Amino acid sequence: SSPSSESYVENDWQIQYFPPWLLKLPLWKNGINFIDCGSYIGDTLASAAQVLKEADVQLNTMQCFEPDPKNFHLLNKTAKELVSQGINTYLFPCGVWEENTILSFSADLSQGKFADSQQITDNNQLLPVIALDDTSIASSVNFIKMDIEGAEPNALKGAKEIIKHQSPLLAISVYHEPAHLWQIAQQIESYNPNYEYKLHCHGDFGLEIILYAIPK
Template sequence: MEYIIYGAGGNGKAIFDAMSKQGDNVLFFIDLYSTEDSYKGVPIYKPDAVEPSETPVLVSLSCLSQVVKKQLELKGFKNCYNLNEVMTGFKYIFDAFFDDSHKQALQQSEIQFVDQLDKLHNKLANAQSKQCLERIRKFRQNPNHDTYLENDWETQYFPKELMSKGLVQAPFKMVDCGAFNGDTLQLATNITQQYDIEFDSIVCFEPDPKNYHKLMTRLRGKSGVFPRVFTQQAGVWSKNTTLSFSSCGDQSKITEDANTQSNSLQVAKIDDVCYGLAPNYIKMDVEGAEIEALKGASEIITDFKPNLAISVYHHPEHLWQIAELIEELHSEYQFYLHAHGDFCNEIVLYAIAE
């Protein structure tokens, strides 16, 4: 079979390698941003340089694959597959992303934490969230292309069904932990405009120097578009201190364990930086530091009861541990669960104050 791959990043290259091993022929890649001309002898073209065809196009972009699929179909491509469809329809591609050790770790987490996960199920406020947890657990129990945890295509951090439940309150005062390049800032600005909600202010924490530079470039290039924005080139933790920090492209990691490949980085307690703002929404995607970061926001959560959107996928036990910690800090929350990403990533626990 002959195929086209949209996206020449890590996912696209992994899909290509799996297809090549299987004996399938990839004619070329399509990629809007790649600076490479080819990968392993296969050309990489810009979208405008490619004519629509009936050759199947596999979209490799995580979280955005359905959007790109629709764009390709509008241009005239006849056979397009979003990443959910790629992972469920091509077993050998799924296996390239989930090796045996990864599968075993997921299975062990379900065996080890079955009681805690049962309790989490009872905490969840609606049937949709309970079904999401059931799909997560089904995949962990038996990771394969048939049980693959599909992206729900909801807007991450601002899912429509939770917007109607008061997830975003006016005036909107947000803390963005793991601000990356300002993508969530831009999204929050768009969402508040869409729902006609006053966006008062946002505090952006981003530890990675490269990402922080991109964040500041976005701000300086869009003067007057955003609300009041306060930036901190720092991570978030349970105390103000210096920890080890490693940068891995789009992802970074904070740890108390020093190693020779890490840089020192300042981390801050959210309470000490943001208490005076009295935030009503906190978003966290901090590469596994969510537990410590929540401890550092304990006063704000106890005193102001902000709505929360916390990533719970970096460690298997975070799926239930984070809900327990939030409940300890304040009992008056309703919990909701969404799977916004691919590869069992971007699972977010939402806590909405009653």
């Protein structure tokens, strides 16, 4: 059926990952220790620096994971520009997955995607992926964002221990696969039942739908 205004999901026009209610949470009294999965060219990093400064919330550390070499180069540039603002950024040129391995990566403009196989084609390259549980060991994490083109369930599996024991706020993209709208919440709930959930549509035509899991 053709698109209709009856079924149109409206853009809420709130800043993605930082809606007003989130900035007021008591979670941030000692600042934010942020993990950004799918950092692209540093757009979330730049947004975090600006929005949190305006909200008077301290950004303690930012761990950024971006596997695409072209994007990583621009992410690096963004991070260097923010050094003067006292933003401590740790950059990792790899993707986020359920284990530490090498996967075939298809770089399609801004939407790079991992294939769950080691097969390589003309358009693909082999790139490293990590599990957050094996990487951010003993680091205090209270905010994890994921926008990784459908690999969110795999990456959450690799962050199970962090979710279980540290209860970070989670902002997870759920629009890449229809079933992710409910499956990702179920997955988080199976790791840690002490979450409440909100869905925001930050883009037009049902794009940029983010599931926020807020620790109770």
